[in-house]
Amino acid sequence: MANKLKFSLKEIPLLFTVLWVVVFASALYLLDKSVIAFVGILFSIILVYYTKASKAVRMLVGAIILLVIIPLVAGDNRYYMEVASQVGIYVAMALGLNIVVGFAGLLDLGYVAFFASGAYAYAIFATAQANEFIPGHLFPLTGNWFWPFLIVGLIVAAIFGILLGLPVLRVKGDYLAIVTLGFGEIVRIIFNNLDKPINITNGPQGLTPIATPELFGIKMSTPFYFYFIILVVIAFIVLANIRFEHSRLGRAWIAVREDELAAQSMGISLLHTKLAAFATGASFAGVVGVIFAAKQTFIDPTSFTLMESFGILVMVILGGSGSIPGVILGAAFVTILQVQLLKEFSNFLHSMQSSGLINLPTQLDPSKFQRLIFGLLLILVALFRPHGLIPAKRKKDDINAIKNSGYSTEKTGILSKLTGSK
Structure with a gap:
């Protein structure tokens, strides 16, 4: 099943990365508690990693985002x-x-x-x-x-x-x-x-x-x-x-x-x-x-x-x-999921409940589903990305070598240790 999923980021033009940073930095500055804006500006670090540019340029852009842009546009926002x-x-x-x-x-x-x-x-x-x-x-x-x-x-x-x-x-x-x-x-x-x-x-x-x-x-x-x-x-x-x-x-x-x-x-x-x-x-x-x-x-x-x-x-x-x-x-990803997405969704549902629009049992509070979500993440990774979202370089080389030899790579990686697979 892992072989059926073709998930790979191509090299991204530098101009696209710069525009992405400008858009989400502006949103971060204008919006008080925007989950999308915060996730977008953090995701720009990943875009920089895959940007079609020299290593020095990518490091410089990443440093500017972390050391200048985020403190400048969000420094006054305690949240x-x-x-x-x-x-x-x-x-x-x-x-x-x-x-x-x-x-x-x-x-x-x-x-x-x-x-x-x-x-x-x-x-x-x-x-x-x-x-x-x-x-x-x-x-x-x-x-x-x-x-x-x-x-x-x-x-x-x-x-x-x-x-x-x-x-x-x-x-x-x-x-x-x-x-x-x-x-x-x-x-x-x-x-x-x-x-x-x-x-x-x-x-x-x-x-x-x-x-x-x-x-x-x-x-x-x-x-x-x-x-x-x-x-x-x-x-x-x-x-x-x-x-x-x-x-x-x-x-x-x-x-x-x-x-x-x-x-x-x-x-x-x-x-x-x-x-x-x-x-x-x-x-x-x-x-x-x-x-x-x-x-x-x-x-x-x-x-x-x-x-x-x-x-x-x-x-x-x-x-x-x-x-x-x-x-x-x-x-x-996991920290934002816990700190922002689950918490903010839980607060939203509580505000809806306090206004009388919904009646939510305490058992369905999203903040209580942390263990379930961790388990689902592990299952999804085991099925679709057994080596993780960004595999180590050595593991990438091993995957390519195994694929070229015709063997399956579905149950390789550390998850095989967790599941006992060979």
Whole structure:
């Protein structure tokens, strides 16, 4: 069935891309909360990726859209910048999980645990909570400490990744998925109960108010500032992904993903290679966790549920496991679906109900169908795009080679690991 679907973007003229950006940037400026305008301006990044121009021109146009046009036309609109910041957070998270799932082929269902470790590492010291177990009343730390805590969050999450990896990576396949799923829940439960006998995390009541970043005396507490902070982090993670993909370690990850026995026979240490993947992917989640805590100014264990891990995994699979642009597209699509489309549709139905035009049972609230939608997305991807919306370059080459040899490609890709297909 996958072969019947001919979905591929041709090279797009530069003029068309420019006109698209102008139209949707104008709509974004004129309309207060337009889902179509926001989706249109984000989709322009994908158009730039496929535009018929040199790599330097495409990078320049993309940078102008992200660094100039979006802040200029939507910078005063708190709603747009809030949504853009949330999209950025999940893009960064998905890129981190892409190292574990996409490059190394390790199915991690507890990735949110590393996100939580980074968030709590900052929140405990950026609130007065640390005074509960550290004498001297030295806390909360000021917002200037946010910047060094990005490194602290990275280190703490990497340690969590290694601690998980040491006992877990001796199993593989379905067992690895089950154990990582359990690890994610264990970490959440620990944070939920770590308010006794010594109150470290304040348990289910959470931590607030968390200090927001400061730089040269400027309090960076609005979504506008967080948008640029997240862009810098995404740029760093993208560059790291690219460097890893073409490095010796990255090639070792791919070798392990394709065939562990062959990789081991070539002298690759499975344990060390897998541990490096877990620690690297976890470290990126820790950095994003620090940003998330500072942005929300409140966290509690309910912010780090199993559904978060599933959602990030769906982003990676939907966009294309191992594909950097694919993962970015998948993360943006799923986040907008959750944050804008489902939420706005739910608000619209509630307004209709309050005006007496419809009578909607609470069971039919669109915001409650997140799990159903994730499942449907996975099924549709498995049927029509088993390698994701934008497959990795190596996988594209493999698909073309298999097609030329006459074999079917319907059940290839990471979804075969989820479904047990061969």
